[in-house]
Amino acid sequence: MKNNYAYGSLAAFLPLEPRLFPFDPAAIFGRQAPLEVEIGFGTGEYLVRMAAAAPEKNFLGFEQCARRVIKTLRKIHEARLTNVRVMRMDVVWALQYLLTARSLARVHCLFPCPWPKKHHARHRLFSTGFLRLVNNRLVDGAELYIVTDHAPYAAWIAENIPGSGFDLNTRIIPPTFDTKFERKWSAAGQSEFFEMALTQAAHQEFPQPGVYAMKTYFIDQADCLNVQLENVWGPLTIKFGEWLYDPRIRKAVVDAVVSEDDRAQHIWIVVIHTAKGWCVCPAGGTVVLPTEGAQKAIDLVAQAVRASAV
Ligand SMILES: C[S@@+](CC[C@H](N)C(=O)[O-])C[C@H]1O[C@@H](n2cnc3c(N)ncnc32)[C@H](O)[C@@H]1O
Known part of the structure; x- marks a missing residue:
């Protein structure tokens, strides 16, 4: 029997290939437009909604989990979006190697993994070093937008702001985004989340590492x-x-x-x-x-x- 669920489109999928380095948005999207990044887009609800609401912008999402990338590709296809691309890639490497200084109009991250156990804390994303990297890749004065469900993680990010070149503005907000993880926390009874708007106050230097051609x-x-x-x-x-x-x-x-x-x-x-x-x-x-x-x-x-x- 024909499996209709197998049907989809890979048009929005960018496989990690040397030809992508350094990332040239005009070549990938076929036009010049502000480029926004979502870190850890999960099953893609927010990414798809943002791309549908702002057809004049380009969107690029990074996610490590293959299953979630597939689910997101289905949503992008169903919404007939042409202004969004997704990569299955660790965002730290993506920002470091792939994306260049002052190339991003905004960076979003909803519900980053909080790594609550002390001995796992080194896996947390928003260290001062990573904030400096994001800062470097943003255009001047642009914003890194983070929402977390986890109070200690919000406090840890706030501690990492000095030296990052960002100003921080934190607000408590109700469930707003209807993503898989927000629904999960809401269903568990959580009604307040931490919205953290990090505005670039001073551009930070961050070296762009060399990319090698992979000699055969x-x-x-x-x-x-x-x-x-x-x-x-x-x-x-x-x-x-x-x-x-x-x-x-x-x-x-x-x-x-x-x-x-x-x-x-x-x-x-x-x-x-x-x-x-x-x-x-x-x-x-x-x-x-x-x-x-x-x-x-x-x-x-x-x-x-x-x-x-x-
Ligand atoms: C808690 S989930 C939140 C997903 C989604 N934003 C939502 O609201 O439903 C965190 C997501 O970030 C992804 N992730 C964690 N670290 C990552 C990294 N270094 N690079 C790319 N994605 C990452 C995970 O695979 C996971 O899907």
């Missing part, structure tokens, strides 16, 4: 049963998993956990025999943020493959 290697000679990979330790950490070589198809794979700037990505690297030699590159389907560390992991595999033949 071709190596003439290799002994793939004799590849020795060395881990890297320090501010940039690269930890290789087990090497697996299938001689039948002359192909090897290895997982590299690359940690830099306090965040980690898993990269599957493949080594495969081709007419041009042994090819070393990210495995097909792997999403790689093209950082210095990602390139270094590929370089190290290529070096080890080259050394294996000696």
